[in-house]
Structure formats: C-alpha cells, structure tokens
Amino acid sequence: MSSTEHSRIDTSVPHPARRYSYWLGGKDHFAADRESGDAIAAAFPAVVALxxxxxxxxxxxxxxxxxxxxxxxxxxxxxxxxxxxxxxxAQRITPESRVVYVDNDPIVMVHARALLQGDPRGRTAYLEADVRDPAAILAHPSLRETLDLAAPVGVLLVTTLHFVHDDAQVAAVVQHLLDAVPSGSHLVLTHGTMDFSTPDGVAAYEKMFAAGGTDVRARPKHAIEQYLTGLEIVEPGIVPVSDWRPDASADRPVSADLQIYGVVARKP
Structure with a gap:
C-alpha cells in the first residue's frame, strides 16, 4: 500500500466493509472496526451469523x-x-464473465486489485467510488471498458443501501442504475430490517442508531418493495437471505431481533 493510499484510510473510524470482514473472520480490520462490530453483536447476537x-x-x-x-x-x-x-x-460457470467491483473504502480497492485476479478469459475492474453517485460510476472509463451496457448486467447491491439513510436518495440510486442497463438485467439486493423484531428489539435498535452505534438504517419490507417497481421479482420474492433458494446443507439462522432481506428481480 502506498503512503498516499494509507493516508486516505482513517483507522480511527469504523468502516462497514472492514467490520463485515471482521464478522466473516477476515483479517483486514482495525480496533475501531472490531469495537463497532462487538458492540452491535452484543446488542444483536445474530448479526455475525446473518x-x-x-x-x-x-x-x-x-x-x-x-x-x-x-x-x-x-x-x-x-x-x-x-x-x-x-x-x-460467475467465472466457474462462464469463464468469460466480466465484473466491475465498486467500493468507497481505499483499503478495499488495494486488496481487491491485489487479490481478485479472475479468469483471463473474462475481465475484472475495480473502482473506488460511492454508490450515492451512480452517474460517476456509470461514466467511469474502467466500467465502460469492462461492461457492455447494451447487454444484460447483474446489478448487485448487497448490504449496501442500508448505509444510505435518505429514502429518496436510495430510490434515486436504484432507478439511475436500472435506467442504465437493458432488458434482461437483474437487480440483486439485500437490506437490513427490523420487521422480525420485538418492540423491545426495535427500541434498542433505534436507540443505537440515534446514538451513532450503528450506521445501518433498517427498513421494512414495504419500503424495499418500492425500489423494485416495474421489475419482475424472482421467486421466492423478498425473504430473509437464508430462505432465498437455500442449499440443502445451508445453515439457516433465525433471528428474533434482526434480519436481512434478500431479493432478485429482473428488468423486463
């Protein structure tokens, strides 16, 4: 990692990507990420399994x-x-598959460029950008060199939108991305929710969110449905991620306090 890249990484502030890595058992995280992850897990023990x-x-x-x-x-x-x-x-199935990765954490891009080397018959690219600026992402030369936006694209927003707290901005981001891709493209979305929680659990979450203890803006199912307007929702619909076409051997955690919805939808 260059000195310039290191200078842009604020290790004193928890970042979702590094906290997620901590929960997944990864090594690329700092004390602030671990403290944030432990605090959330203490309030909602199912979060690591989720x-x-x-x-x-x-x-x-x-x-x-x-x-x-x-x-x-x-x-x-x-x-x-x-x-x-x-x-x-993707490349296990179609070696020619092409993927553009986007994240706003410099450390993610450093590791991605170093480690995510795909099948040479396909192509991968890495953009350091923020999902809240979809126009800049879509106009980026690396994206245009890697993806053909006249052919179907899988747009993946996996545990991403709940870090954008403004509802109107989330809707605008999804619409902008979907407007840029053709018929046959798919949206893959997961999003944190408190729909399955007790009133006490909701109260604990709202208190933590208000205090800045979590940066996840949980949303109900009906809010997520609005982002899918005009799309064909793939069965089984909007369900907890562990219930979306699970493998026979899959561990299927059930949480009374916190859950993540998952959905796949096709652009007609």
Missing amino acids: ARANRAFLGRAVRFLAESGVHQFLDLGTGLPAPDNTHEV
Whole structure:
C-alpha cells in the first residue's frame, strides 16, 4: 500500500466493509472496526451469523444469474475479498464473465486489485467510488471498458443501501442504475430490517442508531418493495437471505431481533 493510499484510510473510524470482514473472520480490520462490530453483536447476537448468511446468499444469487445467461456484473459495495467473490462464482460457470467491483473504502480497492485476479478469459475492474453517485460510476472509463451496457448486467447491491439513510436518495440510486442497463438485467439486493423484531428489539435498535452505534438504517419490507417497481421479482420474492433458494446443507439462522432481506428481480 502506498503512503498516499494509507493516508486516505482513517483507522480511527469504523468502516462497514472492514467490520463485515471482521464478522466473516477476515483479517483486514482495525480496533475501531472490531469495537463497532462487538458492540452491535452484543446488542444483536445474530448479526455475525446473518453476515455469513448474507455472503452465502450473494453466491447463490450470482450463480442463479450466471446460469440464467447473465455474464456481466456490477458489484456495488464490494467489501473486502472473502471466499466466493462475485467473479469467482460467475467465472466457474462462464469463464468469460466480466465484473466491475465498486467500493468507497481505499483499503478495499488495494486488496481487491491485489487479490481478485479472475479468469483471463473474462475481465475484472475495480473502482473506488460511492454508490450515492451512480452517474460517476456509470461514466467511469474502467466500467465502460469492462461492461457492455447494451447487454444484460447483474446489478448487485448487497448490504449496501442500508448505509444510505435518505429514502429518496436510495430510490434515486436504484432507478439511475436500472435506467442504465437493458432488458434482461437483474437487480440483486439485500437490506437490513427490523420487521422480525420485538418492540423491545426495535427500541434498542433505534436507540443505537440515534446514538451513532450503528450506521445501518433498517427498513421494512414495504419500503424495499418500492425500489423494485416495474421489475419482475424472482421467486421466492423478498425473504430473509437464508430462505432465498437455500442449499440443502445451508445453515439457516433465525433471528428474533434482526434480519436481512434478500431479493432478485429482473428488468423486463
């Protein structure tokens, strides 16, 4: 890592990608990320299992898209490399698959460029950018060189949108991305929710969110449905990630306090 890159990494502030890596058992995190992760896990013990279930959902969803004929992927909010990254899953099925990874954490991009080397018959690219500026992402030369936006694209927003707190901004981001891709493209989305919690659990979450103890803006199912307007929702619909087409051997955690919705939808 260069001195310039290191200077842009604020290790005193927790970052979602590094905290997620901590929950997944990764090594690329700092004290602030571990403290934040431990505090959230203390309030909601299921969060680590849910993070792992979310990761497993990503693999199943990418496999479904690849088997359905989608061979290009825009992975927004990539996170740090972990087993079964998007290009690895897709290129096992179609070696020519192309993937653009996007994250706003410099350390993610450093590790991605070093570790995420795909099948030479396909292509991978890495953009340091923020999902809240989809126009800049879509106009980036590396994206345009890697993806053909006239052909179907899998747009992956996996545990990304709940870090954008403004509802209207989330809707605008999703619409902008979907407007840029053609018929046959798919949206893969996961999002934290408190729909399954007790009133006490909701109160504890709201208190933690207000105090800055968590940066996840949980949303109800009906809010997520609004982001899918005009799309064909793939069965089984909007469900907890562990219930979306689970593998026979999958560990299916059930949480009374916290859950992550997952959904795949096709642009007609």
